[in-house]
Amino acid sequence: MHDTEGRTFEATCPKDGRCKLSQKSGPKSAEKPAQTLLTGGRLVGICDVKDGEAPQGPFDCRPLGCESDADCPPLHGMKDGQCLNRRCSDPAEAIGPQDSIMLCLAGSGLGRSTPAQIERYALALNCGTPCAVPAPCQQP
Numbered sequence: 565m566h567d568t569e570g571r572t573f574e575a576t577c578p579k580d581g582r583c584k585l586s587q588k589s590g591p592k593s594a595e596k597p598a599q600t601l602l603t604g605g606r607l608v609g610i611c612d613v614k615d616g617e618a619p620q621g622p623f624d625c626r627p628l629g630c631e632s633d634a635d636c637p638p639l640h641g642m643k644d645g646q647c648l649n650r651r652c653s654d655p656a657e658a659i660g661p662q663d664s665i666m667l668c669l670a671g672s673g674l675g676r677s678t679p680a681q682i683e684r685y686a687l688a689l690n691c692g693t694p695c696a697v698p699a700p701c702q703q704p
Contacts, residue, residue, distance in 0.1 A: 565635060565652075567610050567626040568670035568702070573599065577637045585610070593674050596624065601637060605662040606704060608637060608645065608652035612674060622662040623669065623676040623685055627702075628652040649704060659704055664691040668701035 565573045571590030577583040585599040596612035602625045609625035619625055629650055630636050636645025636652035645652050668688035672681050687698045697703055 565610070565637070566629050568629060569626050569674060571610075573610060575637060583637050591674055601628075602662070602666075603639060603654065604657070605660045606653055606655070606657045607663045607666055608639070608654065609662075609666045622665040625666050627666050627670055651704065653704075659691075659695045659697065661689060661691055661695055663704060664688040664695055664697045664701065667697050667704065670702045 565575055569590060572588045574586045574588055575583045583601055587599060593612040596614055598613050598615045600611050600613050600619060602609035602611050602619055602622060607627045609622065610628055611619035611625035613619055613624070628636065630647035630652050631650070633644040633647050636647050638645050639654050646655060648655060665685060665688040668684040669676065669681060672684060675681065676685060684701065688701065691697060
């Protein structure tokens, strides 16, 4: 698996449980050295977390990229995940603010504290209802 920040990961995903992730290359967060998956929106994200903790929010997550369904973690007990537009996705879910945040922060590096990241985060929060990812951001 890979994310929008150039990191690669190895995942072991049991059919009925949480995926175990191991970062293989790319930049690492010193304060949040572990990773977990974020689901619940259209996109599947990979989040930097402290060991054993859940993500604080989608601002610590970046979208998972893919070339085929086999590159994505399986959701809802399926055999494979789903790759849509080169992103691991759950087509049963609508685009929401969590997706907008991950797409607006995609490619901005890890974390959320640079001026550009703060600006992108604010932009992402204003995606409206239904949520439309703002034009300057990567699109679903």
